[in-house]
Amino acid sequence: MTMSHNVSGRAGTTQIVHLLRNYPHLSRSELATLLRATPATLTHQVRMLLDTGWIRETTARRSGTGGRPRMGLSLDNDAVYAVTVSVGLTTVVVAAVDFGGHIVALREIPHSMSAIAQGITVINDAIQDLVESLAVDRQKWAGLGVAIPGIWDPVSKTVVFSPNLPEWSGMKLGELFRRSSGIETVIVENDADASALGELWFGAGREVQDMMYVLCDVGIGAGLIVNRELVRGQDNSVGEIGHVSVNSCTGEYRCGCGRVGCLESVASLTALNRYLAEGMTTEAALNVVADYFGTALGSIINMLSPQVVVLGGATLQTYPVLWTLLVQSTRGRILQHLMHKTQLILSPLGVHAPLLGLAALVFEQRIQSDQDTHPGTVSPAQWANPDTDSLKFY
Amino acid sequence: MTMSHNVSGRAGTTQIVHLLRNYPHLSRSELATLLRATPATLTHQVRMLLDTGWIRETTARRSGTGGRPRMGLSLDNDAVYAVTVSVGLTTVVVAAVDFGGHIVALREIPHSMSAIAQGITVINDAIQDLVESLAVDRQKWAGLGVAIPGIWDPVSKTVVFSPNLPEWSGMKLGELFRRSSGIETVIVENDADASALGELWFGAGREVQDMMYVLCDVGIGAGLIVNRELVRGQDNSVGEIGHVSVNSCTGEYRCGCGRVGCLESVASLTALNRYLAEGMTTEAALNVVADYFGTALGSIINMLSPQVVVLGGATLQTYPVLWTLLVQSTRGRILQHLMHKTQLILSPLGVHAPLLGLAALVFEQRIQSDQDTHPGTVSPAQWANPDTDSLKFY
DNA sequence: ATAGTTATTTTTATCTTGCAAATAAGATAG
DNA sequence: CTATCTTATTTGCAAGATAAAAATAACTAT
Numbered sequence: 001m002t003m004s005h006n007v008s009g010r011a012g013t014t015q016i017v018h019l020l021r022n023y024p025h026l027s028r029s030e031l032a033t034l035l036r037a038t039p040a041t042l043t044h045q046v047r048m049l050l051d052t053g054w055i056r057e058t059t060a061r062r063s064g065t066g067g068r069p070r071m072g073l074s075l076d077n078d079a080v081y082a083v084t085v086s087v088g089l090t091t092v093v094v095a096a097v098d099f100g101g102h103i104v105a106l107r108e109i110p111h112s113m114s115a116i117a118q119g120i121t122v123i124n125d126a127i128q129d130l131v132e133s134l135a136v137d138r139q140k141w142a143g144l145g146v147a148i149p150g151i152w153d154p155v156s157k158t159v160v161f162s163p164n165l166p167e168w169s170g171m172k173l174g175e176l177f178r179r180s181s182g183i184e185t186v187i188v189e190n191d192a193d194a195s196a197l198g199e200l201w202f203g204a205g206r207e208v209q210d211m212m213y214v215l216c217d218v219g220i221g222a223g224l225i226v227n228r229e230l231v232r233g234q235d236n237s238v239g240e241i242g243h244v245s246v247n248s249c250t251g252e253y254r255c256g257c258g259r260v261g262c263l264e265s266v267a268s269l270t271a272l273n274r275y276l277a278e279g280m281t282t283e284a285a286l287n288v289v290a291d292y293f294g295t296a297l298g299s300i301i302n303m304l305s306p307q308v309v310v311l312g313g314a315t316l317q318t319y320p321v322l323w324t325l326l327v328q329s330t331r332g333r334i335l336q337h338l339m340h341k342t343q344l345i346l347s348p349l350g351v352h353a354p355l356l357g358l359a360a361l362v363f364e365q366r367i368q369s370d371q372d373t374h375p376g377t378v379s380p381a382q383w384a385n386p387d388t389d390s391l392k393f394y
Numbered sequence: 395m396t397m398s399h400n401v402s403g404r405a406g407t408t409q410i411v412h413l414l415r416n417y418p419h420l421s422r423s424e425l426a427t428l429l430r431a432t433p434a435t436l437t438h439q440v441r442m443l444l445d446t447g448w449i450r451e452t453t454a455r456r457s458g459t460g461g462r463p464r465m466g467l468s469l470d471n472d473a474v475y476a477v478t479v480s481v482g483l484t485t486v487v488v489a490a491v492d493f494g495g496h497i498v499a500l501r502e503i504p505h506s507m508s509a510i511a512q513g514i515t516v517i518n519d520a521i522q523d524l525v526e527s528l529a530v531d532r533q534k535w536a537g538l539g540v541a542i543p544g545i546w547d548p549v550s551k552t553v554v555f556s557p558n559l560p561e562w563s564g565m566k567l568g569e570l571f572r573r574s575s576g577i578e579t580v581i582v583e584n585d586a587d588a589s590a591l592g593e594l595w596f597g598a599g600r601e602v603q604d605m606m607y608v609l610c611d612v613g614i615g616a617g618l619i620v621n622r623e624l625v626r627g628q629d630n631s632v633g634e635i636g637h638v639s640v641n642s643c644t645g646e647y648r649c650g651c652g653r654v655g656c657l658e659s660v661a662s663l664t665a666l667n668r669y670l671a672e673g674m675t676t677e678a679a680l681n682v683v684a685d686y687f688g689t690a691l692g693s694i695i696n697m698l699s700p701q702v703v704v705l706g707g708a709t710l711q712t713y714p715v716l717w718t719l720l721v722q723s724t725r726g727r728i729l730q731h732l733m734h735k736t737q738l739i740l741s742p743l744g745v746h747a748p749l750l751g752l753a754a755l756v757f758e759q760r761i762q763s764d765q766d767t768h769p770g771t772v773s774p775a776q777w778a779n780p781d782t783d784s785l786k787f788y
Numbered sequence: 789a790t791a792g793t794t795a796t797t798t799t800t801a802t803c804t805t806g807c808a809a810a811t812a813a814g815a816t817a818g
Numbered sequence: 819c820t821a822t823c824t825t826a827t828t829t830g831c832a833a834g835a836t837a838a839a840a841a842t843a844a845c846t847a848t
Contacts, residue, residue, distance in 0.1 A: 012835090029795055041836050043797060066846035067794025161731050210627050222697075226625055233604050233620075234735055237699040243729055244693040246639065257729055299638040299693070303616075305631040335637055335651055337555050341628055406804090423826055435805050437828060460815035461825025 012037065012045050014364060017054065020075050021101050021360075022206050025058055027070030046073060052370060054079050054099070075100045081136050082362040083127055083183070084145040084355040086191065087113055088314075089164055089218055093351055094126040096134055097359035101202055103352060105130050116167045124180050142366040143185030144177060145358025147194035149219050153235040160235060163256050164219050187361050191215060191354055192239055193230055195347070196223025198357030199310045200230075203349040210306045213353070214241065214297070216313035220264045224304070242268070246295045267292040269315045282319075289315075290325035297326075298333025301342050312347030406431065406439050408758060411448065414469050415495050415754075416600050419452055421464030440467060446764060448473050448493070469494045475530050476756040477521055477577070478539040478749040480585065481507055482708075483558055483612055487745055488520040490528055491753035495596055497746060499524050510561045518574050536760040537579030538571060539752025541588035543613050547629040554629060557650050558613050581755050585609060585748055586633055587624055589741070590617025592751030593704045594624075597743040604700045607747070608635065610687070610707035614658045618698070636662070640689045661686040663709045676713075683709075684719035691720075692727025695736050706741030 015035055020026060026034075028042040035042075049055045056076050060069035077100035086093040090112055096105040107126045113119040123146075131141065150162025150169065162169045174186045189197075196205075196213035205211040205225060213223040220242035224231045231238050242264030243257055253274075255265035265271060267289045275285035301309060316322055327344055334342065347353055409429055414420060420428075422436040429436075443449045450470050454463040471494035480487040484506055490499040501520045507513040525535065544556025544563065556563045568580045583591075590599075590607035599605040599619060607617040614636035618625045625632050636658030637651055647668075649659035659665060661683045669679035695703060710716055721738055728736065741747055 027795075038837055039796065040798085040838085044836080060844090062845070063794075065793070066844095067792085068796070068842095068844040070795065224698075226620060226627075231620055233699045234701055237732065237735075239697065240699070240729065241697050243696040245689045245727065259727060295639045300697070302637040303633065303635050303694070304618075305627045305634070307628055333639065333653060335634065338631065341631075421826075432806055433827065434807080434829085438805080441828095454813090456814070457825075459824070461823085462811095462813040462827070464826065 012041070013049060013367065016042075016045060016049065017075065017363070017367065018201055018360075020055060020073055022202065024074040025061065025072030027061065027072060029070060031073075054367065077102060078140075080140050080142040080363060080366055081134075082142050082145060082359040083130065084147070084358040084362070085123055085127070086147045086194075086351065086354045087119070087123070087149065087165075089113060089149065092119070092123055092126065093355065094123065094130055095352075095355045095359075096130055096136075097355060099363060101356055101359065103355065105134060106355075113165055114167060116165075116171060119168075120176060120180055123177075127181055127183075141183065143187065143362040144181060144183040145187045145189065145194070145355075145362050146173065146177060147189050147191040147354040147358055148173065149191050149217075149221075151235070151237050151240070152188045152190055154232075155235060160237070185362065185365060187358060187365065189354075189358060189361065190221065190223070190236065190239075192221035193223040193232075193236070194354035194357040194361075195312055195349075196225055196239075196310075196357070197230060197360065198349055198353035198355070199312075199347060200225050200228065200357075201360050202356045203347065203353060204308055204310045204345045208307045210304075211308040211310065212300065212304065212306045213310045213312065213347070216267075216269070216293070216311060216315040218269045218314070220268050222300075225306075241296060241300065244296045244299065246292045263292060263296045267296070269313075269318070272315065272319070286319055286322050286325055290322060290329045293326055294329025294331075294333055297330040297344075301330070301338060302333075302335050305338050306342060308343045308345055310345050310347050312350065312353055316346065317350070406435070407443060407761065410436075410439060410443065411469065411757070411761065412595055412754075414449060414467055416596065418468040418494075419455065419466030421455065421466060423464060425467075448761065471496060472534075474534050474536040474757060474760055475528075476536050476539060476753040477524065478541070478752040478756070479517055479521070480541045480588075480745065480748045480752075481513070481517070481543065481559075483507060483543065486513070486517055486520065487749065488517065488524055489746075489749045489753075490524050490530075491749060493757060495750055495753065497749060499528060500749075507559055508561060510559075510565060513562075514570060514574055517571075521575055521577075535577065537581065537756040538575060538577040539581045539583065539588070539749075539756050540567065540571060541583050541585040541748040541752055542567065543585050543611075543615075545629070545631050545634070546582045546584055548626075549629060554631070579756065579759060581752060581759065583748075583752060583755065584615065584617070584630060584633070586615035587617040587626075587630070588748035588751040588755075589706055589743075590619055590633075590704075590751065591624055591754065592743055592747035592749070593706075593741060594619050594622065594751075595754050596750045597741065597747060598702055598704045598739045602701045604698075605702040605704065606694065606698065606700045607704045607706065607741070608691070610661075610663070610705060610709040612663045612708070614662050616694075619700075635690060635694065638690045638693065640686045657686060657690045661690070663707075663712070666709065666713070680713060680716050680719055684716060684723045687720055688723025688725075688727055691724040691738075695724070695732060696727075696729050699732055700736060702737045702739055704739050704741050706744065706747055710740065711744070 016031055028046050029039055032039045032042040054076060055073050058072040058074045060071050062069040077098045079099040082097050084095050084097055092109045094107045095103050098104050107130060109122060109126055111122050149164050151160040153160045157172055157174050159168050159171050159173060173188045177186045192213060192215040195215060199205045199213050209227055211225045215221045222239040222241045224239050243262045245261045246263050247261040247266055253265045254260055255262035272285055272289050275288060323346055330344060410425055413425060413428060422440050423433055426433045426436040448470060449467050452466040452468045454465050456463040471492045473493040476491050478489050478491055486503045488501045489497050492498050501524055503516060503520055505516045543558050545554040547554045551566055551568050553562050553565050553567055567582045571580045586607055586609040589609060593599045593607050603621055605619045609615045616633040616635045618633050637656045639655045640657050641655040641660055647659045648654055649656035666679055666683050669682060717740055724738060
């Protein structure tokens with residue numbers, strides 16, 4: 001394993017990039033106060049980013065009080081690009097995102113993803129089409145990001161659990177896409193997690209420490225952010241809120257997981273459509289969904305007290321009226337002293353959330369590999385200690 | 395704010411201390427592999443800890459294969475001591491803990507804590523009694539730690555929410571104890587959080603990244619550990635699982651929070667006693683409690699997938715039979731693919747958990763202040779930037 | 789022009805930790 | 819009982835990050 005010499009230094013440049021992406025034209029001194037570093041450090045790190053072409057100096061900004069003007073800094077939007085893919089059950093969205101986080105091209109393709117081979121072909125065609133349409137230097141493509149409705153284990157590099165796309169389960173997706181698309185860097189991520197990162201860096205979570213993104217769709221999932229970092233847990237399986245119990249009494253519907261009363265079985269888009277098919281009025285069905293969802297969200301908020309809970313996904317896009325019902329239902333279930341500490345927000349990024357989150361991940365990897373001057377240093381022999389290697393405390 | 399120059403260096407010594415506390419006689423080379431650092435670094439850090447008297451060299455351990463024997467290292471148990479207090483509703487436990495994490499004296503005092511003034515007097519008497527009984531150098535007392543059944547906000551330094559000890563709500567406990575006991579360093583912590591840290595460092599969580607401690611008592615609370623760190627969230631209010639909804643249908647009992655179906659209102663020790671008072675058989679009552687608790691635990695496990703869930707508190711101590719029921723009930727509600735990834739454990743530390751967690755916090759603070767050679771450096775004037783200070787991104 | 793103000797850079801020093809080589813302290817073969 | 823092998827620890831040296839202070843740059847106001 002390559003040990004980086006300066007962990008904090010890298011974290012620094014990453015944070016500078018994230019800040020400049022959302023708040024362009026910040027100066028070195030402003031960055032210094034925001035990141036709680038000394039001006040000298042910022043001079044240093046900014047120079048590195050300038051030298052390697054990630055950022056540029058823009059306009060000097062005079063402050064009314066006099067003194068030397070601050071030199072604004074901004075990302076070079078054209079430095080690199082990422083291709084990102086959001087895989088739904090019946091639709092795929094493929095986008096090209098520039099380094100500044102702007103979506104420069106987007107294709108929305110209605111096509112069932114159940115059959116994985118066909119799905120990947122469709123996706124690849126869209127990627128090729130998109131890339132060719134864009135007159136971007138070949139070497140400026142930093143990589144491919146794919147968001148899927150399932151749990152992705154970064155250790156085994158397989159899809160661990162994908163109830164709504166069963167054929168994708170167990171697949172080595174990264175490898176598959178690498179081979180079929182010819183793109184070297186491929187990042188796979190769970191859809192809710194990718195969206196959570198998108199909202200964290202570009203949307204509702206920009207100025208927040210702890211937040212949760214909740215995806216309301218055919219499946220229900222969540223991405224949890226603590227201290228501005230995604231909580232992954234063992235093999236990435238944090239955030240499966242679809243199987244929180246919200247109705248343990250009336251055992252009418254059995255969830256795909258085999259139990260009764262799971263949130264997903266009574267408040268997903270599938271459940272909503274079932275209510276309607278059974279003859280329930282839209283209003284009544286939405287109320288039922290809002291009631292169950294509010295129960296779950298209330299429990300989660302009481303338990304984790306995030307500053308922001310972002311709701312996204314097809315359910316709310318299809319039935320915008322649901323929003324008000326959901327807010328009311330959730331409000332009624334939050335502890336008094338948390339009432340004004342948690343904000344419930346409708347995803348400002350919408351379908352763009354996972355695409356932007358993935359793009360930022362791709363860029364981050366590119367910047368890091370760019371800074372990795374030591375290409376694959378091997379640990380000295382001294383480190384290998386057969387007696388203690390099996391212990392693995394941390 | 396004092397900026398530490400070497401964050402990683404400090405983290406290093408802290409980790410060394412935690413490792414040596416649980417696994418005495420580890421050598422420098424073993425620590426190096428465990429902490430993924432070079433032998434040279436360990437020589438350095440270990441020397442600092444030796445020079446300042448925190449640790450000692452113990453016995454050389456010959457490995458069968460030949461070569462220079464490893465020099466065992468251990469904490470100097472007698473280096474410092476902490477007084478820690480666990481405040482219950484009707485009992486207080488006061489303990490003296492040595493640097494090695496051994497409880498060297500313990501007083502359990504049955505006395506209602508409802509009246510805060512009386513409570514603090516009782517606690518102080520016990521502290522004085524304990525300290526005087528122990529022939530420890532005055533300067534070796536590193537500080538006082540207090541665990542309370544309520545939410546403690548470290549920013550405002552007050553008790554934010556304390557439903558079971560209403561008189562303690564709003565109190566500046568740290569200041570109160572500092573003045574009344576004469577001990578300078580006072581750390582206040584929520585009881586479930588303190589216990590979680592205790593189990594993390596000394597008990598069921600020693601070799602684990604993510605865990606949850608669940609306190610089953612008159613109140614129900616939890617402490618959440620992610621990546622070996624306590625998740626606090628905004629004003630420390632993470633972990634209030636007492637108000638997770640587990641029964642939204644039968645609206646019989648109203649919870650103290652005003653709602654119906656909260657875990658705490660149907661599965662706390664109070665609820666259990668109520669079932670018994672209403673004429674339910676013990677077996678039936680325990681089954682009801684296990685059922686509700688299992689629902690909540692299942693939801694939480696499915697959602698957060700911690701490696702370990704530790705259960706502690708009076709309910710399980712009073713009714714040990716409940717354990718099996720609870721395990722069964724929870725098992726039935728965990729997603730298949732998580733079944734073998736989450737361990738449900740009965741707290742091995744029991745009432746000692748919060749006492750040890752607090753002690754470690756006190757020691758950590760002492761070591762850090764010991765290493766703080768710069769006493770209160772003030773940020774240079776350059777840092778103050780009126781234009782951006784109000785933004786507070788991170 | 790001169791003083792005052794704010795931003796940025798340079799200089800110097802310190803701290804941490806990595807790598808490589810040296811040294812310490814044994815075990816084992818002959 | 820010595821020479822060699824092995825493993826643990828220390829030392830010397832270098833690199834990188836970043837803090838503190840001083841210097842410099844680029845303005846405004848007088």
